Amino acid sequence: xxxxxxAQKAASGEGPMLLSLRDVGKxxxxxxxxxxxVDLAIREGDFLSLLGPSGCGKSTALRLIAGLSTPTSGQLxxxxxxxxxxxxxxxxxxxxxxxxSVFDNVWLPLRLKGVSRAKAAPAVMEMLxxxxxxxxxxxxxxxxxxGMKMRVSIARAMVTKxxxxxxxxxxxxxxxxxxxxxxxxLLELWQDERFTVVFVTHSVFESVFLSSRVVVMAARPxxxxxxxxxxxxxxxxxxxxxxxxxxxxCRQASDVLVDAINSTAGPHHxxx
Amino acid sequence: xxxxxxxxxxxxxxxxxxxxxERLERIGKWVLPxxxxxxxxxLWDRICVWNEIPQYxxxxxxxxxxxxxxxxxxxxxxxxxxLRITFLxxxxxxxxxxxxxxxxxxxxxxxxSFFPFAIxxxxxxxxxxxxxxxxxxxxxxxxxxxCAWIVAFFPILSNTTLGLNSxxxxxxxxxxxxxxxxxxxxxxxxxxxxxxxxLGGLKIAGGLSLIGAxxxxxxxxxxxxxxxxxxxxxxxxxxxxxxxxxxxxxxISLTGIxxxxxxxxxxxxxxxxxxxxxxxxxx
Numbered sequence: 001x002x003x004x005x006x007a008q009k010a011a012s013g014e015g016p017m018l019l020s021l022r023d024v025g026k027x028x029x030x031x032x033x034x035x036x037x038v039d040l041a042i043r044e045g046d047f048l049s050l051l052g053p054s055g056c057g058k059s060t061a062l063r064l065i066a067g068l069s070t071p072t073s074g075q076l077x078x079x080x081x082x083x084x085x086x087x088x089x090x091x092x093x094x095x096x097x098x099x100x101s102v103f104d105n106v107w108l109p110l111r112l113k114g115v116s117r118a119k120a121a122p123a124v125m126e127m128l129x130x131x132x133x134x135x136x137x138x139x140x141x142x143x144x145x146x147g148m149k150m151r152v153s154i155a156r157a158m159v160t161k162x163x164x165x166x167x168x169x170x171x172x173x174x175x176x177x178x179x180x181x182x183x184x185x186l187l188e189l190w191q192d193e194r195f196t197v198v199f200v201t202h203s204v205f206e207s208v209f210l211s212s213r214v215v216v217m218a219a220r221p222x223x224x225x226x227x228x229x230x231x232x233x234x235x236x237x238x239x240x241x242x243x244x245x246x247x248x249x250c251r252q253a254s255d256v257l258v259d260a261i262n263s264t265a266g267p268h269h270x271x272x
Numbered sequence: 273x274x275x276x277x278x279x280x281x282x283x284x285x286x287x288x289x290x291x292x293x294e295r296l297e298r299i300g301k302w303v304l305p306x307x308x309x310x311x312x313x314x315l316w317d318r319i320c321v322w323n324e325i326p327q328y329x330x331x332x333x334x335x336x337x338x339x340x341x342x343x344x345x346x347x348x349x350x351x352x353x354x355l356r357i358t359f360l361x362x363x364x365x366x367x368x369x370x371x372x373x374x375x376x377x378x379x380x381x382x383x384x385s386f387f388p389f390a391i392x393x394x395x396x397x398x399x400x401x402x403x404x405x406x407x408x409x410x411x412x413x414x415x416x417x418x419c420a421w422i423v424a425f426f427p428i429l430s431n432t433t434l435g436l437n438s439x440x441x442x443x444x445x446x447x448x449x450x451x452x453x454x455x456x457x458x459x460x461x462x463x464x465x466x467x468x469x470x471l472g473g474l475k476i477a478g479g480l481s482l483i484g485a486x487x488x489x490x491x492x493x494x495x496x497x498x499x500x501x502x503x504x505x506x507x508x509x510x511x512x513x514x515x516x517x518x519x520x521x522x523x524i525s526l527t528g529i530x531x532x533x534x535x536x537x538x539x540x541x542x543x544x545x546x547x548x549x550x551x552x553x554x555x
Contacts, residue, residue: 068445089449095442098546099464108460112450140546160450 015044017079018164018196019065024074026060026222034060036221038074042164042198047190049199049207049214051253053261057222058200062166065198088157088165088195092172094149096141096156102128103137106155113160120159127155130189147178154186164196171206183209184237191234204257208249209241216253218260225260228253331515336522339515347504347516351523354500357413357485358531361420365477368421369428370470376429377436377462378454387433394426398484402491415492416500420484424477431473435466468547471539478531486524 021040027033035057042048050058063069064076066089096105104111106127110120128134131151141149150170157165171179187210190197201207207214211230218225232245240246283291313333319325320332327335340347372390376383398419409415439462447457489502501520508517543550 066449068448087449089446091442091446093442095440095446097443097461097464099467108446109450111460112447112452112456142546 015046018042018044018046019079020077021061021064022074022077024061024064024071024076026057026064026069027072033221035064035071036223038222038224040215040224042196044163044196045194047187047197047199047210047212049201049211050217051201051204051207051214051257052217052222052225053202053219053257053264055222056217056219056260058217059168060222061217062168062198062200065164066166086163088160088162090150090153090157090165090167090170092169094141094146094153096149096152098141101138101140102133102144102152105141105152106159108156109160123159124155127159130158131155131185145178146174147182150174150182151185154189158189158193158195161193162195164198167197167199169200169202172201172203179206180238180241186210187234187236204250204254208246208253209236214253216256216260219264225263226256228256328512328514331518335515336518340519340522343516343519347501347519347523350499350501350504350520351527354482354485354489354502354524355527357416357420357488357500358482358527361417361424361484362478362481364417364421365424365428365481366474369425369473369477370432372425372429373432373436373466374458374463376433377458383433390426390429393422398423398487399491402488406492412492416485416488419488419491420481423484423487424481427476427480428470428473431469431476432466435469436462438469439465468543468549471535471542475532475535475539478535479528482524482528482531 019042021038021042024035024038024040025033026035038057038061040061050061052058060069064071066087097108100108103124106124107115107117107120110123111117125134125137128137131154133148133151133155136144136148141152144152153170171182174182183206197210199207199210208230214228214230215224216226216228217223228249230249232240232249317332317334320330331339372386376386401422402419405415405418409418443461443465444457447461452460485500486502489500490506501524504520505517508514508520540550
C-alpha cells in the first residue's frame with residue numbers, strides 16, 4: 001500500500017523540480033535546426049520518456065542535458081548544484097572498454113574520480129548484483145550477450161549513484177524478450193533507488209510501459225509536440241504489459257505520435 | 273574419424289566432411305610448408321651435384337651446415353653484434369614512435385605540422401641518407417643505431433597515431449561526462465585502444481630494424497670497423513668463401529623469422545582475450 005502511494009506520487013509528477021529547459025534551441029553548423037523552442041520540466045523522481053520519430057532531436061536534447069553539447073538559444077536551469085557526477089548516461093550501444101573486465105568497466109567512473117580498486121569494490125559488486133551479473137565480474141565484454149553488455153553499461157552509469165539517469169535508446173538493438181526483461185529490471189532498480197530518468201526511445205510500447213510521463217516530439221524542426229501522463233501505478237510487471245489499460249494508453253500515445261509525424265509531413269496544424 | 277566416435281555424435285555427411293577437412297587443414301598447415309622446404313633443399317643439393325657447380329659459386333646445403341658448425345664462434349659473435357644493434361634500435365623505435373604518436377595525439381595541429389617530417393625520413397632511402405650520417409656522427413654504434421632507427425620507427429609512429437585517433441566516439445563522451453583529465457583519457461582509453469595498432473606496427477618494425485641494422489653495417493662496412501653479420505658476408509664475398517656467406521645469410525634470415533615469431537606471440541598474448549584479430553573464428 002505504502003509503495004503504491006509513493007508510486008502514485010511519482011506518477012502524478014509532484015516531485016520537486018530538478019531541471020527545466022526553457023525555450024531551448026540547437027542549430028548545427030550545417031544549418032540544421034535540431035531543436036526549436038523546447039520547454040520541458042523534469043521533476044525529481046520522474047521517469048520521463050522522449051518519444052518521437054528519427055530526426056526529432058530527442059538524442060540532441062539528451063546530449064544537451066548531459067552537458068555534452070551546449071544550446072544555441074534558451075537555457076537549462078538545474079535546481080541546486082549539480083555537476084557531472086550527478087549524471088549517469090547510457091548509450092545506444094553498450095560502449096564498454098573491450099579490453100577491460102566487467103568489474104573494471106563498472107569501476108571506471110569511480111576510478112576516474114580517484115577511487116582505488118579496493119575502495120570501489122563494494123559499490124561495484126553491489127551494482128553488479130543489482131543488474132543480476134554477480135559472478136561475471138572477470139568476464140570481458142565479448143564473452144557476454146547483448147543484454148548482459150547493456151546491464152554492465154547500466155551498472156556503470158549507476159555506480160556513482162547519479163541523481164539523473166539519461167538513456168539514449170538503450171535497448172533498441174536488443175531482441176524483444178531481452179528488452180522486456182531489461183525493462184522490468186530497470187523499473188525495479190528505479191523504484192528502489194528513486195532517481196530521475198530521461199529515456200529516449202522510438203517505441204510507443206516501451207515508453208508507455210516504463211514512464212510516468214511520455215513527451216512526444218516532432219521533427220523538422222525538432223520540438224516538443226505533446227505530453228501524456230501515464231497514471232498507471234507501479235510496480236508494473238508482465239500483468240500490466242498485457243492489460244487493457246496498457247493497450248489503451250499505448251493507443252493514446254500512438255495517436256499523439258501519429259499526429260506529431262503528420263505535423264511534419266503536411267502543413268502545420270497545431271495541437272490536439 | 274575417431275574424434276567423432278569419441279563424442280558419440282552421429283554426424284550427417286556434411287558435418288562429417290567438415291570435421292575431416294578441419295583435421296586435414298590442421299595437419300596440412302604444418303606438414304605442407306615443411307615438405308616443400310625439404311624438397312627445395314634437396315633440389316638445391318641435386319642441382320649442385322648434377323651440374324658439378326664448384327663450392328665457391330654454390331655450396332651444397334650440407335657444406336653450409338658444416339660451415340655453420342665450424343665457424344660457429346665467429347658467426348655467432350657477429351650475430352650478437354647485429355642483434356645488439358637490432359634490439360637497441362627497435363627499443364628506440366618503440367620509445368620514439370610511441371612518444372611522437374602520443375605527442376601527435378595531443379593536438380591535430382602538432383600532428384599536421386610534424387607528420388610530413390616523419391614521412392620525409394621514411395621515404396628517403398636509408399642508403400642515400402647514410403653518407404650524411406657518416407659525416408656528422410663519429411661513433412660507429414651510434415651511426416648504426418641511428419640508421420636502423422630511421423628505418424624502424426615509422427611503422428610504429430604511423431600505426432600508433434592511427435590507433436590513438438580511432439577511439440569510439442561514445443567512449444570519448446563517456447570519459448568527458450565523468451570528468452576525465454587528458455592524462456586519464458590517454459592512460460585508460462586511448463593507449464589501450466591503440467594497442468592492437470601498435471602491436472601491428474611493432475611486428476613490421478621488428479623486421480625492419482634487422483634490415484636497418486644489416487644495411488647500415490653494409491654501408492658502413494667500407495670503413496671496416498664493424499664486425500656484425502653484414503661485414504662477415506662482405507668479407508666472405510671478397511674471399512669467395514661462399515659456404516660462410518650462405519651460413520651468415522641463413523643466420524640473418526632465421527633471426528628475422530625468430531623476431532617475427534616472438535613479436536607475433538607477444539601480440540597474441542596481449543590481445544587474445546578481447547581483440548578480433550586474436551580470436552578463433554566461430555562458426
